[in-house]
Amino acid sequence: MSRIHLVETSVAELEVHVDGEGPAVVLLPSLGRDSYEFDPIAEDLAVAGFTALRPQPRGVGRSRGPLTGLDLHDLAGDVAAVLEHFDAAPAVLAGHAFGHYVARVLAADRPELVRGVAVLAAGARRFPASLTERVAKCSDLSLPDEERLGHLRDIFFAEGHDPAVWLDGWWPDAIASQRAAMAATDKESWWTVAPSPLLDVQAGEDVFRPAETRDELVDEFGDDLVTTALVPGSGHALVPEVPHEVARALIDWIRTRLT
Numbered sequence: 445m446s447r448i449h450l451v452e453t454s455v456a457e458l459e460v461h462v463d464g465e466g467p468a469v470v471l472l473p474s475l476g477r478d479s480y481e482f483d484p485i486a487e488d489l490a491v492a493g494f495t496a497l498r499p500q501p502r503g504v505g506r507s508r509g510p511l512t513g514l515d516l517h518d519l520a521g522d523v524a525a526v527l528e529h530f531d532a533a534p535a536v537l538a539g540h541a542f543g544h545y546v547a548r549v550l551a552a553d554r555p556e557l558v559r560g561v562a563v564l565a566a567g568a569r570r571f572p573a574s575l576t577e578r579v580a581k582c583s584d585l586s587l588p589d590e591e592r593l594g595h596l597r598d599i600f601f602a603e604g605h606d607p608a609v610w611l612d613g614w615w616p617d618a619i620a621s622q623r624a625a626m627a628a629t630d631k632e633s634w635w636t637v638a639p640s641p642l643l644d645v646q647a648g649e650d651v652f653r654p655a656e657t658r659d660e661l662v663d664e665f666g667d668d669l670v671t672t673a674l675v676p677g678s679g680h681a682l683v684p685e686v687p688h689e690v691a692r693a694l695i696d697w698i699r700t701r702l703t
Contacts, residue, residue: 456509464490468532472543476619488691503618567652
């Protein structure tokens with residue numbers, strides 16, 4: 445079972461789930477999601493000899509702090525404070541979708557804290573605004589479940605996986621805060637920065653990452669820095685769909701490329 449800590453920073457109090465003993469791997473959830481769905485990945489990492497650290501973002505679970513006037517640097521600073529609290533740096537950061545923004549911003553801001561960054565189901569550098577609008581409907585708890593299921597099925601989950609697992613687990617205040625933080629941060633200020641190795645775990649049926657965009661990070665930074673792992677039969681949700689495959693990709697990359 446996870447050990448749960450409340451970590452006080454200069455501006456926030458963060459709920460952190462800790463599993464295992466060994467080098468740290470920080471798991472950062474997608475937009476407005478909590479870290480509970482990382483449970484199977486955290487367990488696999490612990491068995492493999494790593495410490496899985498799961499800080500809940502502000503507005504999620506018991507994590508508290510200002511939710512307005514933030515940018516991605518502020519959210520990355522929360523993760524930095526967790527690493528310093530546990531004396532866990534340099535650590536591997538694994539960010540799912542929106543979580544990879546936070547991971548890469550932290551790597552750009554505080555490279556000494558980061559051993560490597562794994563981006564899990566990262567969207568293409570640019571994707572249609574219509575997808576963002578449908579994400580908002582997936583997380584709109586005022587809409588009927590059937591309508592939300594349709595959107596979840598179409599844009600998040602590959603065939604054969606149950607989208608109903610994402611009917612809950614959304615945190616509206618965190619969603620609003622994280623969207624505003626994205627808008628307040630110049631994407632070009634961190635997208636072109638990669639001071640540490642990158643693992644690009646791509647979902648084979650991710651509508652946010654069509655086949656023609658799969659080489660974006662390799663083209664940007666080179667295959668000496670970027671390792672790509674394609675997981676067939678998964679969508680943008682990825683983590684609840686194929687958690688053990690994601691954990692295996694992480695563990696193999698750490699053992700072969702970061703040691």
